[in-house]
Amino acid sequence: MSKGAEDAATLWRPVGPAELELIRKSGMRAFPPRLPEQPIFYPVLSEEYAVKIARDWNVPASGSGYVTRFEVRRDFLDKYGVQEAGGSAHLEYWIPAEEMAAFNEAIVGEIEVIHEFR
Incomplete structure (x- = not known):
């Protein structure tokens, strides 16, 4: 955990590989700005859920999938409710695309790649 982690989630x-390249840049x-067809950014609340998406959706769609882990200030997240996406194990925040700059400013430390699937 990074410094100040007690105030971060x-x-x-x-x-996929294209988004990861933009994160690296x-x-x-x-995280990069959303594309016009992506009105919402969906960070998820569990590693297991992220693995499932990266492995089962990103790999077939683009040949590889990655799971990133990062921390976000709780005071920023408090204005967004946790959303359930098809099951109690599938929890995520819905961040509107126009709020991505503020979301990125609320990230504490670096974004880490913790899993890679091909």
Whole structure:
């Protein structure tokens, strides 16, 4: 955990190779802006859920999938409710695309890649 972790929540984000490249270009500090067809950014609340998406969806779609782990200030997340996406184990935040800059500013430390699937 990074400094100030007591005031931050750990989240995960499954990504494909194109999104990971953009994260790397940010110095592992930010997620890229959403595309027009992506009005919401969905960080998830469990590593297991992120693994399932990266392995079962990203790999067939793009040949590889990655799970990122990062921390976000709780005071930022408090304004968003946790959403259930098809089951009690599938919990995520829904961050509107226009709030991505503020979300990225609320990230504490670096975004880490913790799993890779091919």
